[in-house]
């Protein structure tokens with residue numbers, strides 16, 4: 007297998023000076039290096055991947071066991087080795103009649119039962135039949151963090167055109183500013199609070215949940231009746247005082263960052279309704295089938311993963327930017343940061359030995375066109391190369407504002423073109439000459455206006471951002487992360503790297519309150535404690 011890695015590095019050295027633009031001398035370049043599924047087009051023709059490199063990348067995926075690992079994941083095997091668990095978020099969106107076994111038991115009856123309990127609850131709440139102390143529920147506050155926040159918050163914002171339920175708010179940070187500002191605008195008598203936590207121990211969520219309960223208790227006689235829990239830890243939810251009929255559980259084979267498809271998606275279901283939520287699940291399930299069945303050179307998650315491996319592990323680019331030209335996907339970069347970096351930000355392989363190559367990249371981004379007026383300067387002229395992943399819809403949701411959408415699309419395409427094509431010194435000098443500049447000043451000014459180009463990007467284009475399309479896009483990224491993780495030989499489904507900070511924060515609480523001395527804390531931490539202690 008290391009022979010294929012070596013081969014890819016050698017291929018990269020061979021093509022390092024090649025202009026991506028020159029690949030379009032072949033009129034079939036776009037068709038040969040793009041793939042379609044349903045209403046989605048993945049264009050990776052603006053990368054330096056050619057047919058031989060793609061073949062080697064596919065051989066790498068085979069040699070590292072991607073097909074077998076994929077079968078093991080869909081088959082419910084305990085592929086999350088460090089936690090001894092299956093990885094079955096795909097079951098949450100599988101058709102009701104699917105049969106998916108964990109330890110010999112079909113999990114689908116439980117999944118389907120929870121799905122219909124959620125749908126019933128959402129329908130009752132949306133219809134006004136669920137009576138809060140003040141009558142019809144006007145507002146829902148989802149309290150959760152990480153995967154218990156980012157998925158539903160991202161998807162709820164993305165699907166705003168489908169909102170016809172109560173207003174949904176999301177509180178995640180333990181910073182009291184967020185819950186203060188959120189609750190300040192709400193009426194406790196018409197608000198329902200959803201406590202979303204797989205473990206029901208996460209300190210941020212439990213602190214916010216207690217604050218929300220105190221807030222509600224000031225005017226509501228039975229605040230527990232307006233609380234809902236989404237959790238794998240059903241006893242802890244009960245101990246918090248939430249009645250079992252408002253506790254929606256899920257199994258430990260659903261990872262936090264993969265959990266929007268089940269109970270953690272309840273706030274989204276309340277916002278858009280069970281039917282549209284079902285379309286979101288169906289979209290994801292269709293991407294699951296595509297990922298399972300399509301040949302690698304037509305398989306969107308595999309191709310996106312191979313482009314990721316090429317740019318990060320072979321070319322050595324340390325970050326990648328996600329740039330949705332779709333304002334309603336403004337939270338997608340944050341969602342993908344958790345999905346990708348919590349999954350593949352690891353330093354050892356499955357066997358515990360050090361990785362011999364870089365882990366997954368730093369993922370960052372912001373919606374276009376805003377980013378163009380902020381950090382795109384570095385993307386075009388900085389000394390680091392940042393592979394960009396653009397996203398754009400053919401159609402917006404505002405027919406009266408079609409001219410806005412036309413500008414949005416033009417800007418998206420202009421950016422990937424500019425990144426690839428750039429502007430040479432000769433072209434820049436011609437521009438200066440046209441402005442009447444001459445001599446050394448013209449050269450200096452021209453050099454500032456050179457764009458080196460040859461900067462790779464992929465574009466994910468889709469017809470329109472619907473619940474189904476969003477489900478497909480999110481599942482596409484989930485599987486992309488999985489494929490990259492398998493190729494790197496790491497466990498994409500644990501997150502031990504978040505533990506140490508949690509432990510130290512717990513220990514620092516009494517130090518900050520003055521109950522305990524700073525003791526053997528390092529000088530910086532002790533100095534900061536002294537400054538911040540009140």
Ligand SMILES: O=P(O)(O)OC[C@H]1O[C@](O)(CO)[C@@H](O)[C@@H]1O
Pocket residue numbers: 151152153154202203204205206207208211262263348501504
């Ligand atoms: O849903 P929980 O158990 O509150 O966890 C929230 C988040 O915290 C993490 O465990 C990281 O600390 C994430 O993986 C998870 O999504």
